[in-house]
Amino acid sequence: MFGKMLKFLYHFVIGIFAILGVVVALAMVSAGLFIYRSMETPATPAPDLVLTATLEGPMEESAGGDPLQGLFHGSPASFGMMVDALDVASADPHIKGILLDVGRSELGFAQNEELRQALKRFRRTGRFAIAFADSFGEMDSATGAYHLATAFDEIWVQPVGLVGLTGIGIEGYFARDALSKLGISFDMRTRKDYKTAADMLTKSAMTPANRDMLESLVQDISATVLEDIVAARHIPLEKLETLVAKAPLTAEDALETHLIDGIAHSETVFEDTLSRAGSDADSMDLFDYLASHAPNVSGDQKNIALIYATGEIRRGTDGSMAPFSENTLGQAETVAAEIMDATDDENVAAIVLRVDSPGGSAVASETVRGAILRARASNIPVVVSMGNTAASGGYWIAMDANRIIAQNTTLTGSIGVLAGKPVAQELLTKLGVSWEGVSSGENALMWSPARPFTPEESTHIDTLVDAIYEQFKTRVAAARGLSPEEVEMVAQGRVWTGRQALGLHLVDGIGGLHEAWLAARETAGISRQQDVPLIPYARKDGILASLRRLFMDFRGLGFGNSHIRAWLGLMAGDASGTAHMQPINIGH
Incomplete structure (x- = not known):
């Protein structure tokens, strides 16, 4: 026994020293890289520059503040950085134009709108903007990427490329029957018919309410996109709708119908773009340019703080699971x-x-709302800028702001409640697994996935869901100056576009961060002559906090996609997503 105890202590001590070794090694590497990067001499830019970048896949709103992420991956490019770079370049006389490869972009439609607005500000200063794509989709839809490209002066496509301007669609999968065959069901409560976040698990087909909502979203987003293309490309709407019906189009067909301006390989487009900027012009990566030209803000300068609330809203701290x-x-x-x-x-x-x-947890959403109310009580105005999505819990945290700014294609609203649990009783029986439990309270095991809710528990759940739904609506009515009847009309879990929400008084204006910054200046009484910049305000995590998350992540995998985590949470019996919107995947 004594020998086993010594062996245990030996391995325990060795384990402690191993962990300390990892911490010290990472800290030394981090310090070394920091010193190395601080000693790097930034490249001296040429007198005339063309900024270049490739947009590929989706793009996060902000770069985050995890030092380990920056250590191993460098400073990640973010959507906010791209918009900032364009605005900084707009005031730089050395910048003659921009060339972006946008063919593989998967920005959301609201991000497309915001980047289009930034490009218009850039072009208004007399600079040119060229978009290139090897192809807008390849036997698939690329309406979003093409929509973005139409904000540029010219659009060029590689030979053999396509223009997949096929329109907008939303589809969903419904797994109730498949889950039933496995012996899994879901005992859910929703308020109300348009709160369809769990429909893929509880329904075998699209409900009339869900179809009505999705058709409305598709029609409104499509109208916004087509209006933008008509204005940018000077193509009559009727002709454009005909082209959409015929897409995907070859590059030659797209050129003939004025959807694009030329066909060439990327090297040719790059060389022609440089020559347009001048004989001595050079190119520079857009994000490298921002890194070397970021505005300097003195420590005592007045500023407007930019804070990000992105992804699923959860209780707790730490920023990222992984x-x-x-x-x-x-x-x-x-x-x-x-x-x-x-x-x-x-x-x-x-x-x-x-x-x-x-969205996410109603409790977590209320935590953020409380902080906003405290800011307003301290005479600090709060303006919300909505990105691609700000729905359910996302709207909960936004509604008490002084002003809410959204894009036309932002998905918002979803004022409703969802709660429930998975039930694996039949699956356990099929597998020959018996279940028994003991408890000290009548409701101690009500969330168990081994059985459905009892009638008494169902009544209790309905009462709780009704209470949260009423609290949500009451808060919306007070914050937005609406009557209970008006709130009920726009609630019921229904998702609206930003343009629809403006007409329903759920938001106050259309635009992006630039417009939110202007609204914040106005609300705070800042004159146009005052230099009060918009500055990201975030706590930078220390190395030890990041290491703690790293070790925690070894114990349980962190999932990056908030929708995946939401469904996995439902499958695992997590009923915290009381204010969550259904995953709406809009076909680009």
Whole structure:
């Protein structure tokens, strides 16, 4: 026995030293890389420059503040950085134009709108903007990428490329019957018919309410996209609709119908773009340019704090479940702490909260809302800028802001409640697994996936869901100055586009971060002559906090996609997603 104890202590001590060794090694590598990067001499830019970048896949709203992520991956490019770079370049006389490869872009439609607005500001200063794509889709849809490209002066496509301007569609899969064959069902409560977040698990087909909502979203988003293309390409709407019906189109057909301006390989387009900028012009990566030209803000300068609340809204802190993932989470206590820190910062004149979230926990959403109310009570205006999605819990945290700015194609609303659990009783029986339990309270095992809710538990759940739904509606009515009847009309779990939400008084204006910044300046009483920039305000995690998350992640895999986590949460019996919007995947 004594020998076993010594062996255990030996391995325990060795394990402790091993962990300490990893921590020290990572800290030394981090310090070394920091010193190396600080000693690097930034390249001297040429007098005349063309900025270049390739947009590929989706893009996160912000780069985040995890030092381990920056250590191993460098500073990741973010959507906010791209918009910032364009605005900085707009005031730089050395920048003659921009060339972006946009063919593989998977930005959301609201991000497309915001980037289009930034490109218009850039072009208004007399600079040119060229879009290139090897192909807009390859036997698939690329309406979103083409929509973005139409904000440029010219669009070039590689030979053999296609223009997949096929329109917009939303589809869903319904797994109730498949799950039933496995012996799995879901005992869910929703408020109300349009709260369809669990339909893929509880239905075998699209409900009339869900179809009505999705058709409305498709029609409105499609109208926005087509209006933008008509204005940019000067193609009559009737002709454009005919082209959409015939797409995908070859590059030659697209050129003949004025959807694009030329056909050439990327090297040719690059050389022609440089020559347009001048004989001595050079190129520079857009994000490298921003890194070397970021505006300097003095420590005592008044500013407007930009705070991000992105991803699924969850209770707790720490920012990300996986330190190397590209997704960030709207961890409620972290976001709330940043809002309160900014409120107490004497240099902060106002706050812009960027929300891109399908929702999550109602409790977590209320935590963030409380911080916003505290800021307003301290005479710090809060303006919400909505990204691709700000629905359900995302709208909960937005509704009490001084002003809410959304894009036409933002998905918002979803004022409703969802709660319930998976039931694996039949599966357990098929597998020959018996289940028994003991408890000290009548409801102690009500969330068990081994059985459905009892009639008494069902009544209790209905009461709770009704109470949360009424609290949600009451808060919306007070924050937005609407009557209970008006709120009920726009609630019921229904998702709206930003343009629809503006007409329903759920938001106050259309635009992106630039417009939110202007609204914050106006609300704070800042004159146009005052230099009060919009500055990202975020706590930078220390190396030990990041290491702690890393070791925690070894114990349980972190999932980057908030929708995946939401469904896995439902499958695992997590009923915390009371204010969550259904995953709406819009075909680009």
